[in-house]
Amino acid sequence: MKQEETLQTVLQDNFALYTQVLDRHEAKLRSQEIGIVQSIGQGIAKVAGLPNVQSEEIVRFTGGSLGLVFNLDPDEVGVVLLDSSDQLQSGTQVRRTGKVLDVPVGDKLLGRVIDPLGRPLDGKGVVRTSERRPAERDAPNIMDRAPVNVPLQTGIKAIDALIPIGRGQRELILGDRQTGKSGLALDTIINQKGKNILCIYCAIGQRSAAVAKVIADLKEQGAMAYTTVVMAAAEKPPGLKYVAPYAATAMAEYFTDQGRDVLIVYDDLTNHARTYREISLLMRRPPGREAYPGDIFYIHSRLLERSTHLNAKRGGGSLTALPIIETEAQNIAAYIPTNLISITDGQIYLSPILFQKGVLPAIDIGKSVSRVGGKTQLPAYRTVSGDLRLSYSQFEELEAFSRFGTRLEESTRLTLERGRRVREILKQKQYIPMPAAVQIAVMLSVTAALLDSVPIAEIAIAEQAIAQAISTELADLCRQIESGAALKDADRDALLKVAKTAIATVVKDTKDIKYPKDAKDNKDTKDTKE
Incomplete structure (x- = not known):
C-alpha cells in the first residue's frame, strides 16, 4: 500500500x-x-x-x-x-x-536627458541601471494613500499664498499659447533645489529647440542635478509621444516607492491627446467628440491617478503632478480642458490679457483654484493671506466698474489703490523664486497698509528692500516660519517693524508715507480709514 x-x-x-x-x-x-x-x-x-x-x-x-x-x-x-x-x-x-513596454529606473537617471524608452539623448552614454519597470502600472489603492497636507513650495507668491499646492496633489496649468505655462513649471522645479525633492520634466511633442532651451536653463540654475528630462520631440513617431508620460511616471514611481518626494511635469497633455487621436483614427477606431476616441478621458485619468501621497506603511513618498494643457481663445470649457479639470485637484489659469498687460506670471486669481487649499499651506500664510484672495478678486471687479465713473468715493479710491499695490506685489520675474518667509513679510506689508503711500513705480524696489532686510535681520524667524511655526503677534510686529524701516530707506519722499499707528489694528485687508 x-x-x-x-x-x-x-x-x-x-x-x-x-x-x-x-x-x-x-x-x-x-x-x-x-x-x-x-x-x-x-x-x-x-x-x-x-x-x-x-x-x-x-x-x-x-x-x-x-x-x-x-x-x-x-x-x-x-x-x-x-x-x-x-x-x-x-x-x-x-x-x-x-x-x-518597460523602462529603466534608478538614481542613474538623475541629471540625464533620455527618450521614453530610456535611450540617452545627451551624449553621455548608455544609462546603466539595475532595474526596469513596466510603463503601465495600476494606481495605488485608496487604503495605501495618505492625506495631502505637506506643502510643495513653488517660490511663486501668487501660488504659494493664494493657490497652494501640496505634495501628492495634481494641479493643472492651463492657458493659451505663449502665456508662460512652461515657465511656471520650470520655476517650481528650480525652487526644489535643496528641498530633497526629485523632479522629472516630460516634454511631449515640443520643438527640440524649445526643450534644449529648457535644459540649458535648468543647468544654468543648478537644477539638473536632481532632475530627469524625458523627451519625445515633435518630429518623433506618434507612438513614442503616446508612451512618454507613462514611461516618465514609471521612473518617478521608483523614487516614490522608496519614500522620496517627486515632482513630475507633463508638458503638455494637449499634444498627448492629439497624438492619441491621430493614432486611433489611423487604426480606424470610432471617433467621438471633436474626433477624439471615446476613451480619451481614461488615458489621462489612469495616468494622473498614479500621483498620490503614500501612507507610512508604503514608505510615505509622494508624487506631485503638474500637467500642462493649451487652451484656444481662452476657452476652458473645451473637451480636453474640462476632462483634465475634472481629473485634477485644481487648476492654475494663465490669462493672455494679463500677459499682454505685463502682469507676470499672468495668473488669473479668480479662475484658479486649489481643491486641497490651506491644508497644505505653512501656518504663517494663513495669517496674512486669508482674505487676500477675496479682496483681490473684489478689486478686479471694482476696477472694471470704476472705468465708467468719473468721480469715486474716498473709500473706493483707497480700495483701488490697495488693490493695485497687491497686483504689483504679485508680479515676479522668471527664475527668481522667493522663500516662504520673505513672501509672508511682503504680503504682510501690503495687507498692513505699509505700501499704500508708496508710488506704484517704486513697489518693486521696496519689495527688494524688504526681502533683503528680512533675510538679514530676522534669519532665525525666517527659519521658524519655513519649518512650519505659526506667526505670533510678536513675530508679526517684528516683521512689520523691519519692513517699515526697509521701505523708508528706498522711497524718495519718505515724509509722504503714512503708516498705520498700530500694526495690530491692521490684521485684515480693510482700509486704514475704516
Missing part, C-alpha cells in the same frame, strides 16, 4: 514537472512567432501572422525597430511604431518579444 502511494506521488510530481516544461516550451514557441508587415502608415503598421500576440506587447521588426501592439483584429494586428519607419516596408518580418 505504501509502495503504491509512493509511486502515485512520484507520478504526480513528474507530471507536474512535465507540465511546467511543456508550458515553458509552448511560451518559447509563441514568443518566436514571426509575422509579416502587410502595410505601413504614418507611424503605424498592419501585421499578419501573430495569432497569440497580446495587447500592448512589444514587437521587434527586422532591423531592430520596436512597435507596440495597439489593435487586435481578427485577421491582422495594428502596431504603433516606436521608431522611425524609414527602413520598414511590406513583407518585413516581425517577431514577438513576450514583454510589455
Whole structure:
C-alpha cells in the first residue's frame, strides 16, 4: 500500500514537472512567432501572422525597430511604431518579444536627458541601471494613500499664498499659447533645489529647440542635478509621444516607492491627446467628440491617478503632478480642458490679457483654484493671506466698474489703490523664486497698509528692500516660519517693524508715507480709514 502511494506521488510530481516544461516550451514557441508587415502608415503598421500576440506587447521588426501592439483584429494586428519607419516596408518580418513596454529606473537617471524608452539623448552614454519597470502600472489603492497636507513650495507668491499646492496633489496649468505655462513649471522645479525633492520634466511633442532651451536653463540654475528630462520631440513617431508620460511616471514611481518626494511635469497633455487621436483614427477606431476616441478621458485619468501621497506603511513618498494643457481663445470649457479639470485637484489659469498687460506670471486669481487649499499651506500664510484672495478678486471687479465713473468715493479710491499695490506685489520675474518667509513679510506689508503711500513705480524696489532686510535681520524667524511655526503677534510686529524701516530707506519722499499707528489694528485687508 505504501509502495503504491509512493509511486502515485512520484507520478504526480513528474507530471507536474512535465507540465511546467511543456508550458515553458509552448511560451518559447509563441514568443518566436514571426509575422509579416502587410502595410505601413504614418507611424503605424498592419501585421499578419501573430495569432497569440497580446495587447500592448512589444514587437521587434527586422532591423531592430520596436512597435507596440495597439489593435487586435481578427485577421491582422495594428502596431504603433516606436521608431522611425524609414527602413520598414511590406513583407518585413516581425517577431514577438513576450514583454510589455518597460523602462529603466534608478538614481542613474538623475541629471540625464533620455527618450521614453530610456535611450540617452545627451551624449553621455548608455544609462546603466539595475532595474526596469513596466510603463503601465495600476494606481495605488485608496487604503495605501495618505492625506495631502505637506506643502510643495513653488517660490511663486501668487501660488504659494493664494493657490497652494501640496505634495501628492495634481494641479493643472492651463492657458493659451505663449502665456508662460512652461515657465511656471520650470520655476517650481528650480525652487526644489535643496528641498530633497526629485523632479522629472516630460516634454511631449515640443520643438527640440524649445526643450534644449529648457535644459540649458535648468543647468544654468543648478537644477539638473536632481532632475530627469524625458523627451519625445515633435518630429518623433506618434507612438513614442503616446508612451512618454507613462514611461516618465514609471521612473518617478521608483523614487516614490522608496519614500522620496517627486515632482513630475507633463508638458503638455494637449499634444498627448492629439497624438492619441491621430493614432486611433489611423487604426480606424470610432471617433467621438471633436474626433477624439471615446476613451480619451481614461488615458489621462489612469495616468494622473498614479500621483498620490503614500501612507507610512508604503514608505510615505509622494508624487506631485503638474500637467500642462493649451487652451484656444481662452476657452476652458473645451473637451480636453474640462476632462483634465475634472481629473485634477485644481487648476492654475494663465490669462493672455494679463500677459499682454505685463502682469507676470499672468495668473488669473479668480479662475484658479486649489481643491486641497490651506491644508497644505505653512501656518504663517494663513495669517496674512486669508482674505487676500477675496479682496483681490473684489478689486478686479471694482476696477472694471470704476472705468465708467468719473468721480469715486474716498473709500473706493483707497480700495483701488490697495488693490493695485497687491497686483504689483504679485508680479515676479522668471527664475527668481522667493522663500516662504520673505513672501509672508511682503504680503504682510501690503495687507498692513505699509505700501499704500508708496508710488506704484517704486513697489518693486521696496519689495527688494524688504526681502533683503528680512533675510538679514530676522534669519532665525525666517527659519521658524519655513519649518512650519505659526506667526505670533510678536513675530508679526517684528516683521512689520523691519519692513517699515526697509521701505523708508528706498522711497524718495519718505515724509509722504503714512503708516498705520498700530500694526495690530491692521490684521485684515480693510482700509486704514475704516
